[in-house]
Amino acid sequence: MANKITGVNGPITGWLDGHTYLIGLMAYPIRHSMSPTMHNNAFAKLGLNYTYLCFEIGNDKLKGAVDAIRTLDMRGSNVSMPNKKEVIQYLDKLSPASEMCDAVNTIVNDHGVLTGYTTDGIGFVQSLKDEGIDIKGKVMTLTGAGGAATPIAVQSALDGAKEIRIFNIKDDKWAQAEKNVKTIQEKTDCQVSLTELTDQEAFKQSIAESDIYCDATSVGMKPLEDKTLVSDPSWFHEDMVVFDTVYAPRTTKLMQVAQKAGVKHVFDGIGMMIDQGAASFKLWTGKEMPTDYIREIMFSDDNK
Known part of the structure; x- marks a missing residue:
């Protein structure tokens, strides 16, 4: 399925500017992920100046990638396999659930302080x-x-x-x-x-x-x-x-x-997948993801 960005009034192009917040997804392999479609459509629907990109990062490049979150002042990142446990050593704080799971799937950057969460x-x-x-x-x-x-x-x-x-x-x-x-x-x-x-x-x-x-x-x-x-x-x-x-x-x-x-x-598992994304979305933006809209965009008959 193509990563289309539809927005309120049809397809959106050229929405990136010098004030755009960057959010990543760090995993390997990851190019198959549906998360960019979900998050970028949600940003567009709400008119938020964010963009979400995939980065193929394994354990060998993970430390540098996490350092880049701070260096580039990214708002945060999702983390998937094989990095969910390995990433913990590079973070400053963990949510109670992440501590119990010994795993992280969401990083939030608050002025250089990186906190790990699990939203699954x-x-x-x-x-x-x-x-x-x-x-x-x-x-x-x-x-x-x-x-x-x-x-x-x-x-x-x-x-x-x-x-x-x-x-x-x-x-x-x-x-x-x-x-x-x-x-x-x-x-x-x-x-x-x-x-x-x-x-x-x-x-x-x-x-x-x-x-x-x-x-x-x-x-x-x-x-x-x-x-x-x-x-x-x-x-x-x-x-x-x-x-x-x-x-x-x-x-x-x-x-x-x-x-x-x-x-x-x-x-x-569709509801779980969307709702875990919505929880990450709220951690980064403070906004509720328009989940009904996202479900329609991602799982309509045309996108099965």
């Missing part, structure tokens, strides 16, 4: 709120322990989830999952547990007892678009939420299974 979990919680669902007091089964699952678990706990049951295979993310459990137990009142995903009976029972099932793994995304961790519709009950953080394809295999089960609230 905020995006998850807000996307549920957008649908009239409050995480507070809920029991959630969560699969995964990586870059999406960790902030989802942490932010859900911070926002009052009653219990989070994490399921993961014993892979390279298992140690992170153990750390997530310990951190949440120490910092919040949320009950949290970790179980191997191979224990299918425990997994099935947990989903049956949960208000929310969230798959924060890459299962369902290419090249695994024909896969799902839950293939039996009988595992779900109709009053629960089934949430897949994947947003391409638009209807994942998991979502198909949930729909077959008659689940009332089945969501893909």
